Amino acid sequence: MNPLEPIYYYFYRSHETESELCRLELKVLLGEEGEEGSGGNADRSSAGIRSSAAAVNPGRSPYLSGVMEVWSASGSVEDICRFAAELPPGETSFRVSCPRESEGSYEERLELERRVGRCIRGRADLRSPGQVYGIVRRGGVYAFGPYREADRSWQARRIKPHPYSTGLGVGLSRSLVNLAVPDPEQKRVIDPCCGMGNVLIEGFSMGVRMSGCDLNPLAVRGARGNLRHFGYPEDAVRLADMRSLEGTYDAAVLDMPYNLCSVLPPEEALEMLRALRRLTGRAVIVSTQPLEREIGQAGFRVEESCAVSKSSLTRFIWICR
Known part of the structure; x- marks a missing residue:
């Protein structure tokens, strides 16, 4: 394997109504490097x-279900088996997993797991392994390495003591934070129309x-009640x-503020966007109405954009500098 090639495989899945946001978030988090491959089960979702x-x-x-660090890649599964057989026996048990985003039917992926798993020295444990290895077939090439599933504990925060029917969902809030600060370390982020605090909570969690x-x-x-409830x-x-x-x-x-019965006047939207520009040089702006002209008038430049629909409500999202 060429050492200059990407060394991580990220597995993703999104509903078709969120496919634009999924692609944008992956681009921001993972960069332009690498390629996208479609998954095996695509009903009403985008996967790969x-x-x-x-x-x-x-x-x-x-949208990410897991990540695999690529230790070995080859067009031959026999090469992968030889590599796996040379691994030193681990101190903990192991399992081999072929994610459903991999090429092949369920039966083919299951057989691939068994074939590679039989080559690894150590104690197999399908229920509670100490180490999970991934095996993937992608574009006719097999790849193998340690696999880690994504932590989904954030889903428990869908239920809050102070909910709001049209507020941003937990998943969307996480994506917005990721778009705003791909590298969150030591970053200060403001949500100046925070509502019930969904974005704040997900930002703190990261x-x-x-x-x-x-x-x-x-x-x-x-918002204060929700923050207190989750320990923030x-x-x-x-x-x-x-x-x-200020600051x-x-x-x-x-x-941007909205309700189902009225539209925010353009002049008020422009005032808010100009105030936002004074606060920061990078912003993720969300609105249910087009705002490209006002965003430009406020001194921002749109770098990326997408739309997300849920029921009859469409939200437009812009990454601005």
């Missing part, structure tokens, strides 16, 4: 494998230093109009 040299925790993304505010006292109270600092939220905020941040996530 992305190769990349970037080392990213798959649990950050709502180690981002989050701050938020909202004009609505009920929203601020709800409730003083990260304050009652304030974003147009009066600078590494990035921002702004979900």
Whole structure:
């Protein structure tokens, strides 16, 4: 295997209504390197494998199901078996897994797991292994290496003590944070219209230093209650109009105010966007109405964009600098 080639395989899956956001998030997190391959089961979803040299925790993304570090790759499964047979016996048990994004039917993937697993020295344990290895067939090439499933504990946060029917979902909130700060270490991010705090909570869960505010006292109270419930600092939220905020941040996530019965006036949207531009040089902006003109007038340049639909509601998302 060429050492200059990407060494990680990321396995992803999204519903067709979120395929644009999935592709954009993968691009931001994993970079332009590598190729995309389609998976084996595509009903109403987009699934596949992305190769990349970037080392990213798959649990950050709502679309990544796991990651495999490629230790060996060959057009021959016999080569993979020989490589696996030469691994030193591990101190813990093991299992071999062929993710469903790999090429081949369920029966073929199961047989591939068995074939490679029989070559590995050590104690196999299908239920609670200490080490999981991945085997993948992609474009006629077999790849093998340690496999890690994505942590999905964030899904428990779908249920909150203070919910809001049209608020951002947990998965979408995580994606927005990822788009804002692909590398979250030591980054300060503000959500100046934080609502019930969904973006703040997901940012905190990924180690981002989050701050938020909202004009609505009920929203601020709800956000503080949600933050407190999940063990995050409730003083990260304050009652304030974003147009009066001062300071600078590494990035921002702004979900423009809306309701199902009215449209935000363009002049008010422009005021908010100009205030946002004073706070940061990088922003992820979300709106249910087109805002490209106002974004440009506020001093931002759109780098990437996509749309996400749920029921009758479509959200437009822009990554801006």
